[in-house]
Structure formats: C-alpha cells, structure tokens
Amino acid sequence: MRKLYACAGCVLFLTLLCRYSADCADAVRAAVTLCLTSAIPSLFPFFAASSLAISCGLAEELGHLLSPLMRRCFHLPGCGAAALALGFLGGYPAGARMSAELYHSGLCTREEASALAACCNNTGPAFLIGMCGGGLFHSLRAGLFLYAVHIVSALLTALLLRPKHTQSAAHAAKQAEQLPFSRCLVQAVTSAGRSCLMISAFILFFSVVLCLLRLTGVLFALCAALTPLLSVSGVSAPGVHSLLTGCVELTQGLAGLTDAAGTVSARLTAVSFLCAFGGLSVLFQTAAATEGLELARCVRGKCVHACLAALLCALLLLIFPSFSQL
Structure with missing residues (x-):
C-alpha cells in the first residue's frame, strides 16, 4: 500500500510539473539565484573549515580540553563543542555536517553524533541579526534578542535530548590518520563543494514544491483553516500564510512576516519558531549533509528546538513587554 501511495504521488507530481512547467521554471531560476548569492557563499567556507579542523586534529585537541564539561552537561564527547560552536556561527546545516564528520572520523559514536546533530543544526548570527533583526524589524536589538533565544533554546534542546548514558572517553580508540596538510586541504575543499551542491539541489526542489502548493490552492486552503x-x-x-510557507522553505516564509503579518510580539515569536525549525528544505539538507546518522533524531531535535524557541520568546515578551517595543 505504501508503494502504491508513493507511485500515485510521483504521478501527481509529474502531472503538476507538466501543467505548471513555466511557473516551476521561474521558481527554479529564483532558487538558483538564492543559492549563488546567499546559500553557497555563506556555507562553503564553513564546510571547508570544519573538514579541515577535523582532518588536521583541531577538533580532537579541542575535545581534550572541553571533554569534562561536554560529558557532564550533555553526555557528549568534548569534540562536540566544535560542532556546537560551528552551528551557532556558521548556520545550518554546518554544525550537523561536522557532527557526521566527527562520527566518520571515529571521534564519537553514531548515537553521540546523532544527538549532537539534533541540537547544533542552527542558524547563524548574520542571518538572525542581519536579515531578521535588521531586515524584518529594522532593529539590531530585535536581532540580538532572537539570536539569544535561539542559542538558549538550542542548549535546552541538547539537555533534553542528550543520550541517557555518558560513553567512555576511550570509545574513540580509532584515531584520525594524520595526513599532509595539502591532502587535508584538497579533501576539505572537495567535500565542501559536494555538500554545497547537495544542499542547493534541495533548495531548488522545495522551491518547486512551494510553487506547486501555491498554484494548486493547497497553501491557501491550509491558511484559511489555521487563521481562526x-x-x-x-x-x-x-x-x-508566511508561517506555512516558512515551514516548507524558510527564507520565503520569513520575507512575508512584515508589519501586515500581525503584532510585533506575534511576529517575533513566529520568526523564532521558523528559524529554529528551519523548514522542510533545511531538514532534507540536513539529511544530505549527515549521511550515516539517525535522521529521526535530527528531525525530533528541530521540532523540540522550534517549540522551545517559540515558547521562550513568547514568555520573555510576556514578562518583559519592552522587548517588543522596537
């Protein structure tokens, strides 16, 4: 039965592509521009840097220093601190991808890497402070507030979803092979390039999906049902409408959260939710970047993070109403 549904879905998708081919082509062109001007320039340097940090042993050395803190608080190896920091600075899915690389390098177990990817797949300060704070609310303070909520809720997610037991520090007996720096650099750059291509492919695909949802009226029907x-x-x-759009493709959803979308408090909470969740596009980008890890745990992490981010944002705005006076 599941195979029958899948086949019916493929036939429907192909039919809609033929029916709205021109509109889908326009959606792909817009997505290509987004990839070339935003996604690839912002992600490629961090992808290359994270691969280089692991292959050169930097993550392992950092792990020795932070191991007591990471294991006591999050039941994770010390090298996970590097992925956590990268997730806060580089944006998704950079932190999740580094988690997968730590696992493939033998520096942590699959369970640890999956738990790490669930909480370090976050947006970066440039996106939250620059685009959301400055672009949507025309306020640096709003961006800093959203970024602080994002970090705190991610750390709370790490505490809630941490492995039940702390693994022995000796489990990663397999040491990363020390390669010449030139070879490490080549591997880092080629790996970053492949990851950027996969991520761009999902951005293109979900831009088409979002276009079809609009043209067929599905998105507007859901909007009419949820508005009350x-x-x-x-x-x-x-x-x-912008919330539903953002649950599919983040940037297009955020772009619609202007003054007409509701009160300042409601918009801040909506932005906090969407940036923590990331949308279906980000979830599938994460799946491509974390091959070998437990995807269900990553999805659960994003859902928990989104709920915590929205709840924490709404609670702070209720306690401190001045935060919404931008």
Whole structure:
C-alpha cells in the first residue's frame, strides 16, 4: 500500500510539473539565484573549515580540553563543542555536517553524533541579526534578542535530548590518520563543494514544491483553516500564510512576516519558531549533509528546538513587554 501511495504521488507530481512547467521554471531560476548569492557563499567556507579542523586534529585537541564539561552537561564527547560552536556561527546545516564528520572520523559514536546533530543544526548570527533583526524589524536589538533565544533554546534542546548514558572517553580508540596538510586541504575543499551542491539541489526542489502548493490552492486552503486558530495570538492571515510557507522553505516564509503579518510580539515569536525549525528544505539538507546518522533524531531535535524557541520568546515578551517595543 505504501508503494502504491508513493507511485500515485510521483504521478501527481509529474502531472503538476507538466501543467505548471513555466511557473516551476521561474521558481527554479529564483532558487538558483538564492543559492549563488546567499546559500553557497555563506556555507562553503564553513564546510571547508570544519573538514579541515577535523582532518588536521583541531577538533580532537579541542575535545581534550572541553571533554569534562561536554560529558557532564550533555553526555557528549568534548569534540562536540566544535560542532556546537560551528552551528551557532556558521548556520545550518554546518554544525550537523561536522557532527557526521566527527562520527566518520571515529571521534564519537553514531548515537553521540546523532544527538549532537539534533541540537547544533542552527542558524547563524548574520542571518538572525542581519536579515531578521535588521531586515524584518529594522532593529539590531530585535536581532540580538532572537539570536539569544535561539542559542538558549538550542542548549535546552541538547539537555533534553542528550543520550541517557555518558560513553567512555576511550570509545574513540580509532584515531584520525594524520595526513599532509595539502591532502587535508584538497579533501576539505572537495567535500565542501559536494555538500554545497547537495544542499542547493534541495533548495531548488522545495522551491518547486512551494510553487506547486501555491498554484494548486493547497497553501491557501491550509491558511484559511489555521487563521481562526492563530488569530488569537496576534497573527493575521498574511502571517499564517508566511508561517506555512516558512515551514516548507524558510527564507520565503520569513520575507512575508512584515508589519501586515500581525503584532510585533506575534511576529517575533513566529520568526523564532521558523528559524529554529528551519523548514522542510533545511531538514532534507540536513539529511544530505549527515549521511550515516539517525535522521529521526535530527528531525525530533528541530521540532523540540522550534517549540522551545517559540515558547521562550513568547514568555520573555510576556514578562518583559519592552522587548517588543522596537
């Protein structure tokens, strides 16, 4: 039965592609521009740097220093601190990809790497402070507030989803082979290039999916159904539409959370939720970047992170209303 549903879905998708071929082509062109001007320039340097840090032994050395703290708090190896920091600075899925590389290098177990990827797949300060704070709210303070909420909720996610038991520090007996720096650099650059291509492919695909959801009226039907439920929280119909859009493709959803989307508090909470969740596009980008890890744990981590980020943001705005006075 599952195979029958999959085949029916493929036939429907192909039919819609033929029916709306011109519109889908426009969506792909816009997505290519997004990849070339935003995604690849921001992700490629961090991907290359993370691979180089592991192959040169930097992550392992950092792990020796931070192992007591990471194991006591999160039941994770010390080298996970490097992935956690990269996730906060480089944006998704850079931290999750480094988690997978730590596993493939033998520096942590599959369970540890999966738990790490669930909490370090975050957006970076440039995106939250620059695009969300400056672009949407025209306020640096709003961006800093959102980034602080993002970090705290990610750390809370790491505490909630940490492995039940701390692995022995000796489990990673396999040491990363010391290679010449030139070879490490070549491997880092080629690996970063492959990852950027995979991520760009998912951005293109979900831009087409979002285009079809709009053209077939599915997105507007969902918006009409959810608007009465979310209007009590201060989110308008355009805001609900942007929320649903962001759950598929993040940047397009955020772009719609303008003044017409609802109150400032509601918009801040919506942005906090969407940036923590990342959308289906980011989830599948993570799947491509973390091959070999437990994808279900990564998805669970993003869902928990999104709920915590929205709850923490709403709670802080309730306690400190001045935060919403931008």
